Every structure is written in structure tokens, then in C-alpha cells.
Amino acid sequence: MLVCDSFGVGDAPDAAAYGDAGSDTLGNCARAVGGLRVPALEGLGLGYLTRIEGVAPRAEPGTAHGRLTERSAGKDTTTGHWEMAGIVLDRPFPLYPEGFPPEVIEPFERAIGREVLGNVPASGTEIIERLGAEHLRTGRPIVYTSGDSVFQIACHVDVVPLETLYEWCRIARGILVGEHSVGRVIARPFEGEPGSFRRRPERRDFSVPPPGPTLLDRCLEADVAVYGVGKIRDIFAERGLTEAVYSDSNDHGIDLTLGYLRRPGPALVFTNLVDFDSKYGHRNDPQGYARAVEALDGRLPELIAALDGGVLFLTGDHGCDPTTPSTDHSRERTPLLAAG
CATH class of the missing domain: 3.40.720.10 (Alkaline Phosphatase, subunit A)
Structure with missing residues (x-):
């Protein structure tokens, strides 16, 4: 197949x-x-x-x-x-055209010990280019969604190690249940410098079973x-x-x-x-x-x-x-x- x-x-x-x-x-x-x-x-x-x-x-x-x-x-x-x-x-998985509500974002921020950037629907490459420099300065993860039922977390590999990014995705997956059971939580690692950020191939998807x-x-x-x-x-x-x-x-x-x-x-x-x-x-x-x-x-x-x-x-x-x-x-x- x-x-x-x-x-x-x-x-x-x-x-x-x-x-x-x-x-x-x-x-x-x-x-x-x-x-x-x-x-x-x-x-x-x-x-x-x-x-x-x-x-x-x-x-x-x-x-x-x-x-x-x-x-x-x-x-x-x-x-x-x-x-x-x-x-x-x-029924379709839930969508978030206005970003994720406080009952999702606030427990996620508490669990990882830092605030997020973004929390908007966006193209992945566009939002990394727009918020990547601030992410490098602050260490705050970039959270975004799209027209699909996804909670995406983008982090630079020099700021957030891959295993930490994956653990944050597991935390989000545990929060996104019930009415907020999105189809996938996606780890979006990237590398590079402002103006030339590039996605890395170590993307991981954490699906609802x-x-x-x-x-x-x-x-x-x-x-x-x-x-x-x-x-x-x-x-x-x-x-x-x-x-x-x-x-x-x-x-x-x-x-x-x-x-x-x-x-x-x-x-x-x-x-x-x-x-x-x-x-x-x-x-x-x-x-x-x-x-x-x-x-x-x-x-x-x-x-x-x-x-x-x-x-x-x-x-x-x-x-x-x-x-x-x-x-x-x-x-x-x-x-x-x-x-x-």
C-alpha cells in the first residue's frame, strides 16, 4: 500500500x-x-x-x-x-481557526515551564521565518495550527533538544483530549539562522489512537x-x-x-x-x-x-x-x- x-x-x-x-x-x-x-x-x-x-x-x-x-x-x-x-x-477532528483556547495553552505552558509564541493558524515555513528569531532569543516554542486538526510545535534544534521537543509533544497529546482531541500533535524541528531557517527531517507525529x-x-x-x-x-x-x-x-x-x-x-x-x-x-x-x-x-x-x-x-x-x-x-x- x-x-x-x-x-x-x-x-x-x-x-x-x-x-x-x-x-x-x-x-x-x-x-x-x-x-x-x-x-x-x-x-x-x-x-x-x-x-x-x-x-x-x-x-x-x-x-x-x-x-x-x-x-x-x-x-x-x-x-x-x-x-x-x-x-x-x-465527526471531523476539531479545528482551531482562532488558535487554541486558554484551557489548552495554559496547562501546556505550566507543564513545560515557559510561554509559547504564535498560537495562530499559519504556514509552517512562514511562521518559523516570522517568529524564529524571537524563539532563538527567548527559548519559547512556536505553537501553531492550520486548516487541519493539528497542534504543531516548532523549535530550533540548538535551543530545544529533539528529545525535549518530543516530550513536549507527549505533554500536549495528554492535554488534548475530549473535545480538544486533535488528530495529531506534530514536532517540527528546524535549524539555520534568521532569513535561512530550514526544517529538519526529524518531524514526529503524535496521533490520537x-x-x-x-x-x-x-x-x-x-x-x-x-x-x-x-x-x-x-x-x-x-x-x-x-x-x-x-x-x-x-x-x-x-x-x-x-x-x-x-x-x-x-x-x-x-x-x-x-x-x-x-x-x-x-x-x-x-x-x-x-x-x-x-x-x-x-x-x-x-x-x-x-x-x-x-x-x-x-x-x-x-x-x-x-x-x-x-x-x-x-x-x-x-x-x-x-x-x-
Whole structure:
């Protein structure tokens, strides 16, 4: 199961209710750059799912294709992955368009022994650039949210050690319960100097646990190994996994996936490739997004060749159209491409 984070193929029927009418991550991205060159994805039937410049509507024998429409409320990573694994949410996770209320922020500040900066919805790169210098001077963590149900904590690695940042996230996770059960608390370490801050790859997500058994749990019950690559272990709160490993990039995630595919015995390899979303979708960078899609396409033949009688399912968890003014996720249909 290969989840290309934010691979949207056109607005969902209820997209207007989320402010996302007209979103089409792959289609709009292709138009913005003059077309995509993705022969492997084309052969899997991607061109049938939405109009993508440069991608013909065709499919090779032995493949299958379709579009998925999310039943759950919401358009976030946790909701999308949980639904793939059999959990449908009737209510979305809470959002905080005005920032987090005192009953959340004040106990968090008391627990970590310092006040926070920010506490507003923001783009991660923008708020780090805006408040990073003050964070360096004061040591106060940058707390922010977005259009998704997230409590994000950004800290410079020279000011707050990674393990301290992770502990602060665990503290926040313990506070964010009940009506404030956000989908994820996210550690956002960064480095560099004012004017040239850079995110570090040691991001960690602290998710609320799934409310019931998932496909991963059922696989383990059936003596099928489950290997998680990327942030899968975080999304499922480390449940239902035989083994899991973080990845540093899309290419690294594919390398790790290939390693698991070569192991003997029946297995589900569940991989999240996050670069599409985190590096390009949220940063409104269609050129970078297009390059990442084409790079993935170049590696798909390796993955298919390594299946050894298995099946590849390629999909997405939501959209994140880099051509719209918003930097948030978009409520879109997602692809289901299969080969093997």
C-alpha cells in the first residue's frame, strides 16, 4: 500500500463545504507546469481519473484503476489513512481557526515551564521565518495550527533538544483530549539562522489512537506481518505493526519499502511518501510537486518488479493543490491504481 501524501485527482462532491471547489492537485499541477511525463503512472490508468496534461487515458493489461471518495468527515492525514484501514469517522477532528483556547495553552505552558509564541493558524515555513528569531532569543516554542486538526510545535534544534521537543509533544497529546482531541500533535524541528531557517527531517507525529481495530490489526491476527514506512507508525499510534521505520524523503521511503518487499513470508507493507505534501503542496510549489511525481514514476517499475506475486495499491489520503491560494489540504477524490 503506497500512499502518496496529498495525491488528489479532483474535488470531492462536498468540496465546496470545505472551501475546496475546483481543487485538483494532480490535474492543476500538470497544467501549471505544461504537462507531466509519467509513463508508469499513465500505464496504471492515472489518465482516466482526471484530466492531466501529458498523461493519456490508457492502462496496461494486468492493472486496475479508480477514484476514491472519502466517506469520513475531514481532509487530514489521519482521517484519510484510517479510512483506508477500515475506520470511518462520523465527526471531523476539531479545528482551531482562532488558535487554541486558554484551557489548552495554559496547562501546556505550566507543564513545560515557559510561554509559547504564535498560537495562530499559519504556514509552517512562514511562521518559523516570522517568529524564529524571537524563539532563538527567548527559548519559547512556536505553537501553531492550520486548516487541519493539528497542534504543531516548532523549535530550533540548538535551543530545544529533539528529545525535549518530543516530550513536549507527549505533554500536549495528554492535554488534548475530549473535545480538544486533535488528530495529531506534530514536532517540527528546524535549524539555520534568521532569513535561512530550514526544517529538519526529524518531524514526529503524535496521533490520537484509532477508535477500533484496523486492517493492520486484522493482518497481525491472521499472522501477516505489517511493516510501516514513513509516518505510518505515528498515524496509527504504533498499533498493528510488526516493525516500522521513519523515512527522510520519498526516495528513502521507496528504498525502505523495497527492503521490506524482499523479506520472506506474507506481509502488508504500508508506506507513506510525504514529500509531495510537506515540501510542495503546503508550500504552493507546483514545479516541485511535478518533479516529485516524475521522480516517483521513475521508481515505480522497481516496486512492481519486487512484488513477487503481490499487489501494489497506490493511492492518496487527501489533496493539497499547490496552485490555489490556500496552503492547507483540499477535500478531493484520490486515485486507486493497482498492479501485480
